[in-house]
Amino acid sequence: MKTVLVTGGAGYIGSHVVKALGERGYRVVTFDNLSAGHRWAVLHGELIEGDLLDKRSLDGLFAARRFAAVMHFAAHIAVPESVAEPLKYYVNNVAGTLNLLEAMRRHGCGRLIYSSSAAVYGIPRVIPVPEEAPPAPVNPYGHTKAMLEQVLRDMARAGDLAYTSLRYFNVAGADPDGRLGEGKDWAPHLITVSVRAALGRRAGVTVYGTDYPTPDGTGVRDYIHVSDLAEAHVLCLEPLLAGGESAVYNCGYGRGHSVLEVVNTVKEVTGVDFPVEFAGRRAGDPPALVADSGRIRRVLGWEPRFDDLRRIVETAWRWEMKRGE
Numbered sequence: 636m637k638t639v640l641v642t643g644g645a646g647y648i649g650s651h652v653v654k655a656l657g658e659r660g661y662r663v664v665t666f667d668n669l670s671a672g673h674r675w676a677v678l679h680g681e682l683i684e685g686d687l688l689d690k691r692s693l694d695g696l697f698a699a700r701r702f703a704a705v706m707h708f709a710a711h712i713a714v715p716e717s718v719a720e721p722l723k724y725y726v727n728n729v730a731g732t733l734n735l736l737e738a739m740r741r742h743g744c745g746r747l748i749y750s751s752s753a754a755v756y757g758i759p760r761v762i763p764v765p766e767e768a769p770p771a772p773v774n775p776y777g778h779t780k781a782m783l784e785q786v787l788r789d790m791a792r793a794g795d796l797a798y799t800s801l802r803y804f805n806v807a808g809a810d811p812d813g814r815l816g817e818g819k820d821w822a823p824h825l826i827t828v829s830v831r832a833a834l835g836r837r838a839g840v841t842v843y844g845t846d847y848p849t850p851d852g853t854g855v856r857d858y859i860h861v862s863d864l865a866e867a868h869v870l871c872l873e874p875l876l877a878g879g880e881s882a883v884y885n886c887g888y889g890r891g892h893s894v895l896e897v898v899n900t901v902k903e904v905t906g907v908d909f910p911v912e913f914a915g916r917r918a919g920d921p922p923a924l925v926a927d928s929g930r931i932r933r934v935l936g937w938e939p940r941f942d943d944l945r946r947i948v949e950t951a952w953r954w955e956m957k958r959g960e
């Protein structure tokens with residue numbers, strides 16, 4: 636049985652991947668400082684509480700076990716916060732990842748799956764955006780992701796490791812078994828925020844920007860169900876373990892939905908007409924961000940199972956109701 640180290644495995648996406656790996660028979664070790672993650676979210680394997688900024692604890696982790704691969708989710712994730720407190724993001728996301736890469740190199744672990752983001756594209760010229768589009772981030776969060784992709788390219792070229800970088804678009808929804816979902820009270824994502832507004836846990840939803848060159852004037856995004864994303868991680872693990880080359884894949888469905896469409900779908904699914912406020916554009920928000928997902932479908936044979944906005948919202952709704960019980 637192969638052991639996979641999952642950093643940030645107690646967080647939203649990482650916990651869904653830990654579940655998927657556990658169900659496929661992998662041995663899983665989660666490394667998480669629980670700053671945003673939860674012990675209850677780690678359904679398989681062992682949870683080691685530790686911080687990427689603590690080199691000694693990383694060293695101890697790799698000295699004690701042999702990992703076939705590392706999946707690296709641990710990071711700070713809020714774009715507006717990265718603009719207000721850039722250093723916090725460069726330290727945790729960049730320095731933390733460099734510590735991890737150093738420990739991997741020192742202990743001879745040379746396989747990595749990296750959580751990158753559509754934020755590396757900034758405001759893309761072409762929609763749907765292909766992986767070949769030049770990185771052009773417009774906020775510190777996006778810069779941290781693009782910088783680390785550069786580090787990985789250089790390390791791969793030097794023969795230090797082979798990696799798969801997955802550029803997630805807007806991750807949403809919850810485990811269809813109802814065991815996992817977004818656990819952060821401050822989660823910034825539109826579907827979570829809207830569902831919580833429907834439940835009365837928030838006063839309402841603010842829509843930023845109503846004059847974009849999109850069909851209804853609001854921003855368009857590509858929402859991918861977290862379980863389809865988890866499956867993509869499992870799919871790219873095997874070829875990487877078998878000696879495959881480094882690769883970069885967009886993770887989205889290749890179809891966009893506007894902010895208003897999402898809000899209205901949440902109202903329909905929940906049957907609650909919560910308040911919606913309209914505000915100006917937020918700096919750095921692209922009008923549209925939709926993945927060209929041809930590569931991951933073609934190369935890995937990835938076939939999403941939840942490619943339907945209503946379905947995504949339903950799983951999120953079910954999870955939030957359960958969470959509030």
Ligand SMILES: NC(=O)c1ccc[n+]([C@@H]2O[C@H](COP(=O)([O-])OP(=O)(O)OC[C@H]3O[C@@H](n4cnc5c(N)ncnc54)[C@H](O)[C@@H]3O)[C@@H](O)[C@H]2O)c1
Pocket residue numbers: 642643644645646647648649666667668669670671672673685686687688707708709710711712727731750751752753802803804805806807819824
């Ligand atoms: N949610 C999205 O839509 C989205 C989109 C693109 C990329 N991503 C990336 O996916 C990854 C996971 O995101 P998420 O939404 O699950 O976030 P999350 O905040 O739920 O999970 C991150 C986890 O990392 C842990 N962590 C943070 N800093 C750490 C450190 N220094 N040491 C150890 N653990 C640490 C947190 O406790 C948390 O459990 C991140 O790298 C994020 O940038 C997310």
